[in-house]
Amino acid sequence: MAITYVGTKTATITSPTITTTKLTGFTITAGNMIVLTTKSSSSQVVINVTDNRGQSWLNPVFIGTGGPHIEIWVVFCRNGFSATDFITVYLGGGSNQLTTVCVSEVSGANSATYDVTYSGFATGSVSNTTHALPSSTTQKDIIFSAIGTSGASGQTFTANTAGFTKVTTQIVPGTGAIQMGTSYSIQAATGTGSNQWTWTTSAGWAMAMCAFYPASIVTFNSGLGTGSIAPQTSSGANNLTLNSGAITRSDYIFNGWTWDNGFNTPIADGGLYDFIASATMTAAWIQYTVTFDGNTNTGGSTASETHGATTALTANGFTKTGYAFNGWNTAANGSGTAYANTANYAFTASITLYAQWIQYQLTVYPNFGALTGGSGSPYTGMVYGGQGALQPESSFGWTSPTNYSFGGWNTAANGSGTAYIDQDPSYVFNSSTPTTPLYAQWSINTYSVTFNSNFPAATYTSGPMSNQNITYNQTAALTINSLVCSGYRFTGWNTAANGSGTAYADQANYTMTSNGATLYAQWAHKGSVGLMGVGS
Numbered sequence: 001m002a003i004t005y006v007g008t009k010t011a012t013i014t015s016p017t018i019t020t021t022k023l024t025g026f027t028i029t030a031g032n033m034i035v036l037t038t039k040s041s042s043s044q045v046v047i048n049v050t051d052n053r054g055q056s057w058l059n060p061v062f063i064g065t066g067g068p069h070i071e072i073w074v075v076f077c078r079n080g081f082s083a084t085d086f087i088t089v090y091l092g093g094g095s096n097q098l099t100t101v102c103v104s105e106v107s108g109a110n111s112a113t114y115d116v117t118y119s120g121f122a123t124g125s126v127s128n129t130t131h132a133l134p135s136s137t138t139q140k141d142i143i144f145s146a147i148g149t150s151g152a153s154g155q156t157f158t159a160n161t162a163g164f165t166k167v168t169t170q171i172v173p174g175t176g177a178i179q180m181g182t183s184y185s186i187q188a189a190t191g192t193g194s195n196q197w198t199w200t201t202s203a204g205w206a207m208a209m210c211a212f213y214p215a216s217i218v219t220f221n222s223g224l225g226t227g228s229i230a231p232q233t234s235s236g237a238n239n240l241t242l243n244s245g246a247i248t249r250s251d252y253i254f255n256g257w258t259w260d261n262g263f264n265t266p267i268a269d270g271g272l273y274d275f276i277a278s279a280t281m282t283a284a285w286i287q288y289t290v291t292f293d294g295n296t297n298t299g300g301s302t303a304s305e306t307h308g309a310t311t312a313l314t315a316n317g318f319t320k321t322g323y324a325f326n327g328w329n330t331a332a333n334g335s336g337t338a339y340a341n342t343a344n345y346a347f348t349a350s351i352t353l354y355a356q357w358i359q360y361q362l363t364v365y366p367n368f369g370a371l372t373g374g375s376g377s378p379y380t381g382m383v384y385g386g387q388g389a390l391q392p393e394s395s396f397g398w399t400s401p402t403n404y405s406f407g408g409w410n411t412a413a414n415g416s417g418t419a420y421i422d423q424d425p426s427y428v429f430n431s432s433t434p435t436t437p438l439y440a441q442w443s444i445n446t447y448s449v450t451f452n453s454n455f456p457a458a459t460y461t462s463g464p465m466s467n468q469n470i471t472y473n474q475t476a477a478l479t480i481n482s483l484v485c486s487g488y489r490f491t492g493w494n495t496a497a498n499g500s501g502t503a504y505a506d507q508a509n510y511t512m513t514s515n516g517a518t519l520y521a522q523w524a525h526k527g528s529v530g531l532m533g534v535g536s
Contacts, residue, residue, distance in 0.1 A: 023087040023103060030080035031274075033106040036073040036087065048090040049073045053081075216275040220257075223283040225249035234275040242270040249285050252308035253348065257281035288350040294318040295332050295354040302355075307347040316341050318355050328353035363437040366398050367413050371442060373402030378437075390424050393440065400442065403472040403515065407443030411436050446471045447516040453483050454497050454520040461485045470512040481506045481521070489526050493519035 049057045057075045220229040227247040256268040292302035297318035330336030332354040368374040376398030393406045411417030451465040462484040495501030497520040
């Protein structure tokens with residue numbers, strides 16, 4: 001262990017109320033300790049020490065019994081201290097009291113897990129005064145600090161413990177000097193008289209000691225997760241206990257540990273920690289985001305997706321006129337890793353996925369055969385209609401055969417192959433030049449027979465009757481009449497309202513030879529033998 005003197009600061013207190021004093025303009029190497037020693041009268045005390053980095057200063061060793069006294073404040077400076085950083089010393093009580101502050105840097109201490117112990121105080125001339133060191137069976141480092149009146153001198157230290165070695169001495173000059181930084185490394189021993197030190201001074205000295213113990217404890221905090229890991233103790237650099245699933249967080253990935261209020265570089269799971277100081281390791285959690293790029297799309301959107309566990313990718317929402325979506329790729333040109341639509345992704349890294357597009361061509365035939373009235377030629381080209389569907393048949397400019405309508409597609413001209421409906425979304429585009437064409441299938445039309453009640457005027461009637469659908473060129477029995485006309489009897493149907501057309505009896509067979517027909521009910525007065533149509 002080594003001590004480097006940094007500087008002194010004096011403050012004159014003119015009011016009994018609390019006054020703050022800022023110390024700045026010095027640097028401390030990362031990983032070293034700051035030891036702050038203050039000297040004042042017993043009525044002027046330092047009540048607190050803070051710094052702009054928010055570090056936790058150890059409660060001080062305090063000496064003061066009516067005469068000059070000293071306090072020792074210690075903090076482990078994990079990330080160092082720059083010239084623009086500052087320490088604030090809070091002074092309280094008394095007035096017109098001169099307080100001297102000595103700032104020292106300590107390197108190479110065994111641990112920042114401090115057990116700071118006062119181990120002696122005296123005023124006046126002291127000779128061969130023996131004090132026991134704190135009881136411990138492990139190695140420790142100690143720092144002695146002393147104050148003295150002007151001209152005081154002659155301080156010496158001895159001990160009966162092996163390894164009791166003086167490291168350095170720093171004298172702060174001036175009235176009411178502080179002797180700061182006399183440091184010893186001591187290896188604990190056993191037996192009578194072990195772990196003692198003896199001090200001899202001239203008049204006006206007071207002494208305090210600060211001891212540092214080696215073992216550091218790391219505690220583990222799950223952060224926003226659940227679970228626990230037992231605290232870990234070590235007296236030297238060691239790998240942290242592996243998480244191994246003991247601490248988890250739903251839909252997040254464990255990403256090592258943050259510590260010391262986030263000032264330090266995070267440590268990976270099982271990473272090396274120096275155990276110079278005790279610390280609380282807080283679990284760091286991370287999620288990763290997949291961003292979707294339409295890659296020359298002409299429409300649609302796909303929202304980005306953020307997770308910390310294997311999850312299905314968001315379904316594609318992009319479209320591109322004249323193209324079919326063909327999955328995702330980590331490279332825009334398709335040279336990277338490919339992912340199918342809605343494929344699972346581990347979410348172990350943030351990536352951008354680029355939509356891949358493919359233009360499919362297919363030959364389709366009108367397939368009129370012996371049917372008449374149709375016109376149009378086979379079409380070879382892009383028949384993708386968007387959103388995974390075939391292009392509509394109406395887009396090919398074909399004229400349907402007389403009394404026939406488009407009835408879908410088939411991979412065989414006679415309809416014995418695989419059938420697809422118009423704009424079928426189930427058609428799988430599996431090649432840029434499919435070898436199996438599609439043949440239009442034509443369905444004969446069905447037309448309606450409309451039944452007109454043709455009631456005589458100003459008569460009470462019932463009805464109407466529903467239309468009857470009959471396939472073109474097919475024969476079917478007409479629907480039984482359900483019309484009733486008061487004072488009249490139903491005598492059949494006719495293609496003309498006045499009965500001058502073709503007549504059909506009730507439920508007679510009718511052959512559909514046109515694109516629809518209207519049949520008019522024929523009526524006769526009850527008791528008469530003639531027919532009555534509205535036009536009669």
